[in-house]
Amino acid sequence: MPILGIDLGTTNSLVSYWNNEKSVIIPNVFGENLTPSVVSVDDSGQIFIGKIAKERLITHPDMTASVFKRNMGSKKLFKLGNKEFLPEELSSLIIRSLKQDAESYLGQSVEEAIISVPAYFNDTQRKATKRAGELAGLKIERLINEPTAAAIAYGLYERESNSKFLVFDLGGGTFDVSILELYKNIMEVRAVAGDNYLGGEDFTNIIMSLFLEHNNLKLEDIEYKTAAYIKEQSEMAKIKFSTAKEVSIKCKIKDKLLDYTLKIDDYERDCQSLISKLRRPIERALSDAKIKASEIDSIVLVGGATKLPIIRTFVSKLFGRIPSVNINPDEAVALGAGIQAAMKERNRHLKEIVLTDVCPYTLGTDISIRKPDGYYEPGHFCPIIERNTVIPVSKSERLYTIQDNQEKINIEILQGESRLSKNNILLGEINIDVPPSPAGEQAIDVRYTYDINGILEVEVTVLSNGLKKRAIIEKNPGYMSKDEIEKRFQELSSIKIHPREKEENKLIMAKGERLYEESTGKIRELLDYNLQVFEDILNRQDDHEIEEAAKKLKMIFAQIEQMKEF
Numbered sequence: 284m285p286i287l288g289i290d291l292g293t294t295n296s297l298v299s300y301w302n303n304e305k306s307v308i309i310p311n312v313f314g315e316n317l318t319p320s321v322v323s324v325d326d327s328g329q330i331f332i333g334k335i336a337k338e339r340l341i342t343h344p345d346m347t348a349s350v351f352k353r354n355m356g357s358k359k360l361f362k363l364g365n366k367e368f369l370p371e372e373l374s375s376l377i378i379r380s381l382k383q384d385a386e387s388y389l390g391q392s393v394e395e396a397i398i399s400v401p402a403y404f405n406d407t408q409r410k411a412t413k414r415a416g417e418l419a420g421l422k423i424e425r426l427i428n429e430p431t432a433a434a435i436a437y438g439l440y441e442r443e444s445n446s447k448f449l450v451f452d453l454g455g456g457t458f459d460v461s462i463l464e465l466y467k468n469i470m471e472v473r474a475v476a477g478d479n480y481l482g483g484e485d486f487t488n489i490i491m492s493l494f495l496e497h498n499n500l501k502l503e504d505i506e507y508k509t510a511a512y513i514k515e516q517s518e519m520a521k522i523k524f525s526t527a528k529e530v531s532i533k534c535k536i537k538d539k540l541l542d543y544t545l546k547i548d549d550y551e552r553d554c555q556s557l558i559s560k561l562r563r564p565i566e567r568a569l570s571d572a573k574i575k576a577s578e579i580d581s582i583v584l585v586g587g588a589t590k591l592p593i594i595r596t597f598v599s600k601l602f603g604r605i606p607s608v609n610i611n612p613d614e615a616v617a618l619g620a621g622i623q624a625a626m627k628e629r630n631r632h633l634k635e636i637v638l639t640d641v642c643p644y645t646l647g648t649d650i651s652i653r654k655p656d657g658y659y660e661p662g663h664f665c666p667i668i669e670r671n672t673v674i675p676v677s678k679s680e681r682l683y684t685i686q687d688n689q690e691k692i693n694i695e696i697l698q699g700e701s702r703l704s705k706n707n708i709l710l711g712e713i714n715i716d717v718p719p720s721p722a723g724e725q726a727i728d729v730r731y732t733y734d735i736n737g738i739l740e741v742e743v744t745v746l747s748n749g750l751k752k753r754a755i756i757e758k759n760p761g762y763m764s765k766d767e768i769e770k771r772f773q774e775l776s777s778i779k780i781h782p783r784e785k786e787e788n789k790l791i792m793a794k795g796e797r798l799y800e801e802s803t804g805k806i807r808e809l810l811d812y813n814l815q816v817f818e819d820i821l822n823r824q825d826d827h828e829i830e831e832a833a834k835k836l837k838m839i840f841a842q843i844e845q846m847k848e849f
């Protein structure tokens with residue numbers, strides 16, 4: 284039974300597996316490699332994932348959620364109709380849909396997957412991702428950092444020892460730069476930097492602004508659906524720029540056809556401010572890793588937005604050479620996760636490599652510091668595992684009682700870089716009893732262990748009597764016990780994802796509804812009539828009749844779309 288590799292992206296998600304000595308992307312039910320990371324629910328409580336949900340983002344924004352990966356690990360609730368979901372729960376629905384696609388493609392059930400996460404994800408975010416996989420009914424024993432996965436996909440682990448790589452990942456809404464180093468057979472993440480609010484979408488927004496400006500329109504004056512429609516057209520135009528020098532956008536708004544032709548030079552001029560924002564994270568990553576740009580052996584482009592010529596030119600100029608692009612940049616992470624899955628299965632065809640990553644933040648605890656007048660000042664941060672330490676790592680710190688007959692020591696488990704505990708993030712706490720004795724006579728050892736999956740375990744031992752307490756850290760204390768996960772798993776399992784074989788028809792309906800909303804007059808009537816007929820046919824459940832009707836409806840859609848373009 285294969286182990287799946289999953290790229291759970293902010294914008295798009297993919298799934299891969301190892302076959303015939305290589306990693307292969309598994310297409311979804313529509314035959315596409317990318318499944319939009321969008322979840323939608325309809326009035327009857329049915330859930331839609333991917334392409335259909337993306338259509339519904341425009342028609343039913345209140346019932347649809349996207350870009351929830353940004354909130355992974357937080358308790359932010361996304362309201363979809365009358366249901367509420369945590370980011371990890373929405374993610375679990377995406378994973379479940381990928382799992383179903385994989386199972387129907389492979390013709391067998393799948394139980395395990397490796398999921399990729401951004402290198403900067405902290406403990407809480409990693410654990411939430413792991414839970415998302417478990418809620419989808421998969422065993423998740425290992426997570427892989429996205430840049431590491433991309434480097435693996437490029438076969439960089441077969442390079443000579445001591446090679447250094449820079450992974451430049453520009454996705455839909457995020458920008459990540461990572462510097463990796465291969466030493467013997469160890470791949471190490473040396474530094475990560477980025478911008479969580481910079482991505483392909485910003486490059487779409489430039490086109491949208493130009494279109495609005497050209498047509499004397501203001502964003503605040505147009506309604507949501509119209510704006511969403513213009514944005515969709517702008518994204519299509521942007522994608523065309525990866526091969527064309529000139530694109531045109533035509534949008535019918537309130538029965539008026541608005542037209543705009545944009546030349547690549549004008550577009551790229553307006554993109555300069557975004558381009559300059561890319562520079563700083565690159566410089567930071569290089570300086571954190573203490574590596575000069577000229578020492579980088581390979582530059583790898585990842586993320587759909589790196590298909591933009593302006594990005595490629597920028598990277599080539601900055602480093603004075605052409606980056607590697609022989610793998611589709613939006614598939615690299617998933618392909619790497621698939622290779623990693625094969626390594627986990629100890630597939631003999633692959634050279635075994637050890638992946639080591641760094642712990643992206645400093646982890647420590649709160650202590651009191653003795654002032655010259657003998658007073659103990661609380662609130663000081665004592666680092667135990669320093670930022671950028673290679674993991675797995677286990678480190679211990681000895682702490683002493685500060686009061687006579689002190690009965691307890693409270694260990695705050697903190698993450699952050701500030702000298703003062705209050706500025707760092709509280710991940711959890713351990714309270715341990717110590718035998719009452721004079722101040723300073725009782726000691727505890729606090730051991731932090733950060734494993735390869737980025738999961739933190741803290742163990743506290745009282746030296747005098749050997750009493751131990753352990754905690755696997757949870758950011759929200761007591762949040763989701765094993766039983767609760769099981770219960771929520773059952774609840775989520777009972778949610779009906781629309782039957783896969785009917786997806787195609789549901790997509791037709793969703794698309795028809797969107798076209799309906801975008802049109803007026805006669806076209807609207809035509810659509811209304813045909814959609815009603817189609818719905819009746821669907822209800823009759825005669826597969827042959829449905830197939831014929833679907834074909835006809837698709838032709839009608841194509842004609843309408845052509846008319847919109849003239």
Ligand code: ADP
Pocket residue numbers: 291292293294295296453454455456457482483484518521522523525585586587588589590591612613
């Ligand atoms: P994420 O990692 O956030 O899930 P992806 O790597 O799938 O995202 O990238 C999605 C972004 O890539 C979107 O903004 C999309 O418009 C952009 N994109 C995809 N293909 C192209 C292309 N050919 N040219 C320009 N941008 C593209």
Ligand code: MG
Pocket residue numbers: 292293454586616
């Ligand atoms: Mg990505």
